[in-house]
Amino acid sequence: MLKGRSNKPEPIDNGAEATGYQSSPTSPTSLKTPTITAELAPPKPRQGSRSSALTGTTALPSPSPRQVPLTISHRGTRHTHPENSLPAFLSALSFSNTTALETDIHLTSDSHVLLSHDPTLRRCFGVDKKVKDCTLEYVKTLRTLKDPNVDCATLTELLSLLVEKQNVERGVWALLDIKVSAGSPQEVITALQRTISEFGGGVEGGYGLDYWKSRIKLGIWGYSYVPFCRHLLPGFSIIHIGIDVAYARAFLERGVTEFSLLEAVIMGRKGKKFMAEVRVKGGVLCSWTVNSPETMRWCTANHLDGVVTDEVGLFGDMCKEYLENPEVKGYGKLPWGRRFENAAVRALAWMVSRLWRWTRGGEGGEDACWPSGPEIEVVKGSEQRGSRNGAVLLITGELVLFVCMVRVAWVDRFSVFLFCIIFSVNCFPNPT
Template sequence: MEKEREIEQFRFSAKPVTAADGRVKLVPQSIGHRGFSAKYAENTLSALQAAIEDGADAIETDVRMSSDGVVVISHDPSTKRVFGSNGSLIKKRPYVGDLDKLLTLRPPNEKMPLLREVLELFASSANFDDKWLVIDVKADNEVDVIEGIAKVMKEVKDDFTFWNSRIVLGIWMVKFLPYCEKYLPQTPMMHIGANVWYARKFLGAPTLVGFSILLASLYSTDGYALIRESRAAGKAIYVWTVNPDEAMRMCLALQVDAVLTDNPVRFNELRKEYLNREADGKVDPESAVEKVLTLGTKTRLYALGLLMKTISPIFRIMNE
């Protein structure tokens, strides 16, 4: 069991890549945030497939449960922004005869996918053989969504050894942990969040492989401390959501394990550039970050980090 966990941990960490001159570097994995959402309507099958076909190492998607117990793919709690439908909550609407009729506002006007359809890609498509999936369990979900995820996994392929090498549960709130232990006791998990203090609550979780932290929250003394603590504990650091070139270069300099981005193609280009440049020698990642960022970006990151530190306790109270 410990050997299997070590393999899982390595799979979800920075990957070794050989540069043109034969040097091997560890570089962050590329995770398509809601698929290739810079090009396609977010969280559609087209966006998820395109991210993998265009070189992402993994994809991230969001789950919610409809009133008739169907686990669907949606970031927002309602369908208004993406589908133009009314603002009522997905959890209060049935999938059959309601949500299944909606089409995205953004071309090519696709339906809301089911988690089942996404998992079927991993179970049956050769393009997904060596890829993996982050399932973002949104904080305002009911806790029974974990049981729903486990049920879909089993129905698509009744082999949790298979799934546990391909799926990472993205958990925002500690309220979900007992249900993860009950229904998916061996499935790798990461904490997603923006508060470094709250993230430490997850360090003792038995299946924790890492932390997915808002970029601005890492750009701080507390953020750098979490990176050091995570590395000492053998846990990975992921960063969301990284779209500007400058932010991507910051993550490369910081030597994180994975980057969640709407544009995995662009990140892969910059990753290749980073991989093939001259070796920097032993440079402290935090010092390297300071060289990458402009003063304006540093100021914005610092301000946003302070804002998130202030409002995140309110977010927790609303969702625990």
């Protein structure tokens, strides 16, 4: 049975120690691109892993009780290394169950693609500046506050890591979380297209966009990115990252069949119904960010295609537990306290999603490409702007209540949750 997180992962030779990487202070391409002369076949799924669109194949088989979700490392091993850094990615790849690397992108002022979750440099580098206001040359002079003190990685450096021989043989791919704060859809996707197409220009035969279609997945939050992805990066997988089942369903109805949704959202009644709809259309459903043993068991028992997690080693142990032990009645069943917490999270996620779509929808421009429908219709005009401040105050108050909820008994959590629901129904302006 499971004895806890594995502190001694199965060794994988990545050509460098995870903690011994020395970054270049100025060069945006500090990793050397190796020459690969052999033709690269599509990666084959490992035994016990799901064979799905996530691994480059086209068919999604029926769920099997002996298949486990793919392990997607969330910003590398960010608990032990600076998040979104090359040492964090190398550390994640030292675990044999790691299938993919999830990372976030923002653009510098000179349109270089930087691997950064935040729009500012404050939290990771201690500099109170926005990424979009800094050049790549300046950002490369900074060092992370967390040890080991390294520079900020770029997409080019991540691509160099992916084409290393051992990672090609393992079929490692990257999920790019394209932040809405990174820039306009056209600006961001154009920068991605340029960076990917120019990579490996000095390598014999090059790589080209076709090579990366099975190695890079485009994670988007808003539908306004879809037309640009399809036009500038045709054939690349588009994964909707979100917190709202209703909004995700609009993507599914318009040809986007791969999803990465908040774990609490998938675990609800509507989430399970959406899971069935995705499977009928041969799609892919992942969950983020799954870090607790009970939610890992739930995701495994319900045959999700992938799990985005900070705890790569722990999830590997959970998968081993699931594969080696016989079926146990009630495996993956959530405790009641966790169910109430998930219900509160779903309510808050719904409100945040509505507010986000509601406020951005009135701006026109790129968001004119958003899908429409009875649950997705975005209101434009002055009346939505007039009530915006009240909605912001409401959301802020309920977020404070939720923070308090996680520190009290489940009975009190449920009471506060009911209060939030009643208050929201009566006070929250309906954007449709």
